[in-house]
Amino acid sequence: MFLCKQTEHAEHVIKNGFSSKYIAYELRLIALYYRDKGVLPKERKEKIYEICQKHIEGFNRVHYYKEINRVITYSSNKRNKLIDIDSVPITLAELDYIGNLDIDYLCRKILFGYIVQVKLNKAKWMIKKDEDPNNEYFLYDTLLGKLMGYLGIDRSEFRKYGYQKTTDVNYYLNDNGIIEDLIGKIKLLYMYDIPEDNSIAFEVKVFEAMGLYYDLYCGIKNVKECKECSVPIKVKSNRTKYCGECSKDVKNKQNKKYYHLGK
Known part of the structure; x- marks a missing residue:
């Protein structure tokens, strides 16, 4: 979902919580993200603690402080960069x-x-x-x-x-x-x-x-473009028009439209 799109990955974790079992890796992404936003190390550390407190069940600062210190040190090295490749x-x-x-x-x-x-x-x-x-x-x-x-x-x-x-x-x-x-x-x-x-x-x-x-x-059967974003998708029937993400967005737009019409 976030292969070579680390800024997007970091934003997802900040908003929704950790998306894999590799928490240390995702913490590094968050730290680099905040660094690139101009957040200084002390505030960066506090923001990471807040995210951990919010999204890690039973989070304890004592258990995580060494890892978070390593993450802050990692993000302070300018040679370490977020990898973002659009296409x-x-x-x-x-x-x-x-x-x-x-x-x-x-x-x-x-x-x-x-x-x-x-x-x-x-x-x-x-x-x-x-x-x-x-x-x-x-x-x-x-x-x-x-x-x-x-x-x-x-x-x-x-x-x-x-x-x-x-x-x-x-x-x-x-x-x-x-x-x-x-x-x-x-x-x-x-x-x-x-x-x-x-x-x-x-x-x-x-x-x-x-x-x-x-x-x-190559024209393989049951593969076509998403009508909304043009990403190729595998379909089970001709009724499928959207990829998973776009399907959610289209349904949300339709629900909002019906809600306002019904008011």
Whole structure:
């Protein structure tokens, strides 16, 4: 929901409470958020205590003071920054190259996911280091397990295409010279062969749903754009018009309209 959108994540926690079990991570986001708003360390600490008091059941300052002190120290380091990436552009050349490879759809979708992840990594590097990254294309070999959720791939789909484990896909791509399987990493050989192209096919804006962007582009059945925000969604019937968030907003607007009409 908040992948590479840490300002939005921090605002959500401040308003609604912690959204994951990784409280220390979310506390760091809040501290950076307040720092960027010009809140000084002492006041920053008090604001964090207030949020913890409000949203952590049985919160005790004594138990959390060390962690909160670490968070304040972390946020005082100017090298630590919130990561906010609005979108990742995907070019026609990238899509054409993947589409012309003699491999199954599952592998094409995974290669697409690798492209998105590489671009995210490079964008993160530019934010953190304030400099252009190099033009190498490496990813950790364990990344695919995490990407599966973002690509909308489950274990049954792996078996449908004849793979038993996520590593089987990387072995297959390695054997076909598309990637190079190294110790702990994979090198995306195909990325070096894609010609430079400024023709943008679409932009991935919701990174947790990156697989649906590829499905939509490829014309996969039961995938269409949200009528309100244009984010791709998986639908069970033609009656579905909106993504989850927009559906709530539309219903709220309709309820307000009916309320005022009935007054």
